[in-house]
Amino acid sequence: MGRVGVVFCLCERLGDSVDKKAEGIQETIEKEVDFNWLATHPGVCTKWGIDFLIKAVREQKLEGVVIACVAPKSVGPTLKKAIVRETNGTVLTRCIGLPVGNPEPSTQSETVETLKRSLDELRNEKSPQRAGPSIERAMVVGGGIAGMTAAIDLGNGGYETILVDRLPSIGGRMLQLSETFPTLDCAQCTLTPKTVETGQHPKIQLRTYCEVEKVEGKAGHFTVTLRRKAAYVDWEKCTGCGLCQEKCPQKTPSVFDRGVGLGKAIYTLSPQAVPNKPVINPETCRYLQEGKCRVCEKVCPVDAIDYEQKETFIREEVGAIVVATGFDLYPLSQIGEYGSGSIPDVVDGLAFERLLSASGPTTGEIRRPSDGRVPKEVVFIQCTASRDPDRYMPYCSRVCCMYTAKHAKLYKHKVPDGRAYVFYMDIRSTGKGYEEFIQQGMEEEGTCYLRGRVSRLFQDGEQIMVWGVDTLTAKRVEIAADMVVLATAIIPSEGAGILAQKLPGVETDVHGFFTEAHWKLYPVDTGTDGIYFAGCDQGAKDIADTVAQGSAAASKVQALFAQYRNETSPEAQGQR
Amino acid sequence: MKIEISEKSVRNEIARTVEWVSGQNLFACYQCGNCTAGCPVSFAMDLGPHQVIRYTLLGLVSEVLASNTPWICASCLQCTSRCPKGLDIARIMEALRTVVLRKKERLDHISIVDLTDDLIDRTPQIAFISGFRKFLS
Numbered sequence A: 001m002g003r004v005g006v007v008f009c010l011c012e013r014l015g016d017s018v019d020k021k022a023e024g025i026q027e028t029i030e031k032e033v034d035f036n037w038l039a040t041h042p043g044v045c046t047k048w049g050i051d052f053l054i055k056a057v058r059e060q061k062l063e064g065v066v067i068a069c070v071a072p073k074s075v076g077p078t079l080k081k082a083i084v085r086e087t088n089g090t091v092l093t094r095c096i097g098l099p100v101g102n103p104e105p106s107t108q109s110e111t112v113e114t115l116k117r118s119l120d121e122l123r124n125e126k127s128p129q130r131a132g133p134s135i136e137r138a139m140v141v142g143g144g145i146a147g148m149t150a151a152i153d154l155g156n157g158g159y160e161t162i163l164v165d166r167l168p169s170i171g172g173r174m175l176q177l178s179e180t181f182p183t184l185d186c187a188q189c190t191l192t193p194k195t196v197e198t199g200q201h202p203k204i205q206l207r208t209y210c211e212v213e214k215v216e217g218k219a220g221h222f223t224v225t226l227r228r229k230a231a232y233v234d235w236e237k238c239t240g241c242g243l244c245q246e247k248c249p250q251k252t253p254s255v256f257d258r259g260v261g262l263g264k265a266i267y268t269l270s271p272q273a274v275p276n277k278p279v280i281n282p283e284t285c286r287y288l289q290e291g292k293c294r295v296c297e298k299v300c301p302v303d304a305i306d307y308e309q310k311e312t313f314i315r316e317e318v319g320a321i322v323v324a325t326g327f328d329l330y331p332l333s334q335i336g337e338y339g340s341g342s343i344p345d346v347v348d349g350l351a352f353e354r355l356l357s358a359s360g361p362t363t364g365e366i367r368r369p370s371d372g373r374v375p376k377e378v379v380f381i382q383c384t385a386s387r388d389p390d391r392y393m394p395y396c397s398r399v400c401c402m403y404t405a406k407h408a409k410l411y412k413h414k415v416p417d418g419r420a421y422v423f424y425m426d427i428r429s430t431g432k433g434y435e436e437f438i439q440q441g442m443e444e445e446g447t448c449y450l451r452g453r454v455s456r457l458f459q460d461g462e463q464i465m466v467w468g469v470d471t472l473t474a475k476r477v478e479i480a481a482d483m484v485v486l487a488t489a490i491i492p493s494e495g496a497g498i499l500a501q502k503l504p505g506v507e508t509d510v511h512g513f514f515t516e517a518h519w520k521l522y523p524v525d526t527g528t529d530g531i532y533f534a535g536c537d538q539g540a541k542d543i544a545d546t547v548a549q550g551s552a553a554a555s556k557v558q559a560l561f562a563q564y565r566n567e568t569s570p571e572a573q574g575q576r
Numbered sequence B: 001m002k003i004e005i006s007e008k009s010v011r012n013e014i015a016r017t018v019e020w021v022s023g024q025n026l027f028a029c030y031q032c033g034n035c036t037a038g039c040p041v042s043f044a045m046d047l048g049p050h051q052v053i054r055y056t057l058l059g060l061v062s063e064v065l066a067s068n069t070p071w072i073c074a075s076c077l078q079c080t081s082r083c084p085k086g087l088d089i090a091r092i093m094e095a096l097r098t099v100v101l102r103k104k105e106r107l108d109h110i111s112i113v114d115l116t117d118d119l120i121d122r123t124p125q126i127a128f129i130s131g132f133r134k135f136l137s
Ligand SMILES: Cc1cc2nc3c(=O)[nH]c(=O)nc-3n(C[C@H](O)[C@H](O)[C@H](O)COP(=O)(O)OP(=O)(O)OC[C@H]3O[C@@H](n4cnc5c(N)ncnc54)[C@H](O)[C@@H]3O)c2cc1C
Pocket: A141, A142, A143, A144, A145, A146, A147, A164, A165, A166, A167, A170, A171, A172, A173, A174, A177, A179, A180, A181, A182, A210, A211, A212, A324, A325, A326, A327, A328, A329, A349, A350, A353, A399, A403, A406, A493, A494, A495, A496, A499, A534, A535, A536, A537, A541, A542, A543, A544, A546
C-alpha cells in the first residue's frame, strides 16, 4: 500500500477539552505513529466533512485512511461508502473510536495503539481492487421463518439461493407452535404455504440435514463447505410414503415434541415436512445401536434405507450469506427451584405448544404428561430464567408475556372449567394489537394474573405446590396446581457461537446472540460485508419482527450484488 | 400472611355476588390505582378501592367485609369517571355494602333516633338521603 492518512474528528461530542486532548494526542501520534498525512476536522460525518475527506484523499494521493471519531460504528459505514463511491473502491477506510468526555491518560495510549493496529491492518490488506463482480448466488443458514423469508425474497429477486438447515426439514420453531398471537391463527396454516413455496421455488435449493463446516473468502466470493449428515435413507430413492415410520418399532421421547410425546427412530418432523424425507436417529435406532431390527429396510418399497450411509461434504460458492439460526429455550434441567426438569407436569412453553397443537402428541387435548389427566388448575410462570441477572439471563425474552397470555386463553378454550393463573413481574405487550390481546385474556377468559415471582415449586402428592406472592396484596400465595408451564428464557440456538467463529469477522455478545454492526442503524449487518443475519439469532423477537428482518437481510444481499455489479461494470470502469 | 388460591377462591361467592349486583367484571381491573389516587376520602380508608377489588377477586373475603372502605366511600363517582377500563367502582362499593347489609351484620350502624337535633338541622338534605341510602338500606 502507498500513502496512508489519519483524520481526527474533533466534534463537540468529544467533550470540553477537545483542543487540549487533540494537542496531547497529536504530539504522541506524531512521535510514535508511522503515517503520511495527518489532519483534524470539526465534523467528518457532515457533508463538509465528507467533501474534505474526499478532497484530501485525492490531493494527498492516499490509498488508505484511518478516521478517528466518537461514533465509529454509525459514522464508519457512511464514510466508507462515500469514499468507496468516489474512488471506485480503490481507497481503503478504517474507522476507530475516540473516548467521549475527559479520558484517563491510559485510554489515550489505547487510542494510539488502536490507531497503530488499524494502520498496520490497512497496509497489510491486499489490493483494494475487487475480484470482479460478486457471485450472484446466496446462502441462507437456518430454515426457520426468518431464513425462509430471506430465501423466498432472494429467489423472487431472481437469485439462486441455497437454504441450509441442520434438521431434516425446514420450518424452524414455528413448526412446533399451535396457534400464534395476536391473531390466534393456526401456525401450520401460516407456515405450510411458506415451507411449500420454499420447497417448490425454482431458485431455492434446499440443503437440509447439513451444517456449516467451513467458510472462506469475502463478500462477493465466499466458499462454504457444508457437512451433510448421514440420514441412513437415500433421499433420491425415497418417495416419502411413510411406511418405514409407521412400522418402526422403536418409540422414544421425541425431541420435537419436547418430551411430551413419543417419536420413532426413523422420522420426519411433521406429516407436511419439506422435504418430506425421513432420517434415522442413530442414537435410538435398534439396528444401529444393537445390530438387530432392520424393519424399515424390509418395508421400504423402493429400497431407500441405507444403514451404511456416511456423511458427505459439499462445497458451495456464494456471494453473500444470511445467518438465521434462531433460538433455543433455557434448559429446565438447570432451573433448580422449579424442579430441574424432574417433575413431569412442569413443562416449558414449547412443550405446552405441542400439547395445544392439533398435530401434536395429544391431538390438541391438554393432558398431563404424568397420567394423561386433564389439568384443572394450571399455573404459568413468566420470566423464568429471564430478567434474573444474578442467576440466569438479565434480558427480557420479549415473547413470553404474549405467548403465556395465548397459552392461558387456548387452555381455557379447551378446558372451559379450568383456571389459568399467571405469575408475572410486568406485562410487556408492545406490538400492534398485543395489549388488547392481553386485556381480552384477563377480561373474557378470566385469566387470573398474580403480580410476583414464584420462589419454588415441588411435587405434593398428585399436585404441584407453587409458592409465590401477589405483591399487589402483599400476600404470599400458595397454589396446588395440576400443571405448571414455565416461560423460560429465549437463548441462542445451540452451536451459534461455534458457527460465529467460522464466519470471518462475525461476533456474538456475552449471551451468544449475533452482534449487529450498529445497534440502531445496521440491525441486520454483521461486522463483515456480505454476511447478514435475521431473526432470533440476533435476540428474542416475535414472528412479525423476525419476518421483517428476514426481508431486510435479503434486500441487503440484493443491494450488495447490485453494487458490485454496477461498480465493476464496463461503464463504471470507464468513469474512473 | 399466606393465602391459598384456587378456582374456589377466585370464584368465591362474594366475588360472584359483587359482580352480579354491580354488573362489573373484576378481572378487567388493571390494578393501576387511578381510583384510589383520585378518591377524595381514600386517606381514611383501610383498603384503597383498587385493593378492595383485588382482595375480592383473590377471595380475601373476611378482610374485605371487615374493611371500612365501602362505608367511607362517598359515592362521589370520581373513581368511576377516571377508571381507564370503564369499571364502575362506585357500583362495586355499593354491591359490597349490599352484601354486608344483607348479611345483617351492620344493623347498628346508624340509628336515626340517636342523631341529635342539632346534627339533623345542620345536615344538608342530600347528605341525609344518600347517607341513609348507604347506611340503612
Ligand atoms: C413457546 C413459544 C411460543 C411462541 N409463540 C409465538 C406466537 O404465538 N406468535 C409470534 O409471533 N411468535 C411466537 N413465538 C416466537 C417465534 O417462535 C419466533 O419469533 C420465531 O420462531 C423465530 O424464527 P427464527 O427463524 O428466527 O428461528 P427458528 O424458528 O428457531 O429457526 C431457526 C432454524 O435454524 C436452524 N438452525 C439452528 N442452528 C443451525 C445451524 N447451526 N446450522 C443450520 N441450521 C441451524 C434450526 O434447525 C431452525 O430450523 C413463540 C416462541 C415460543 C418459545
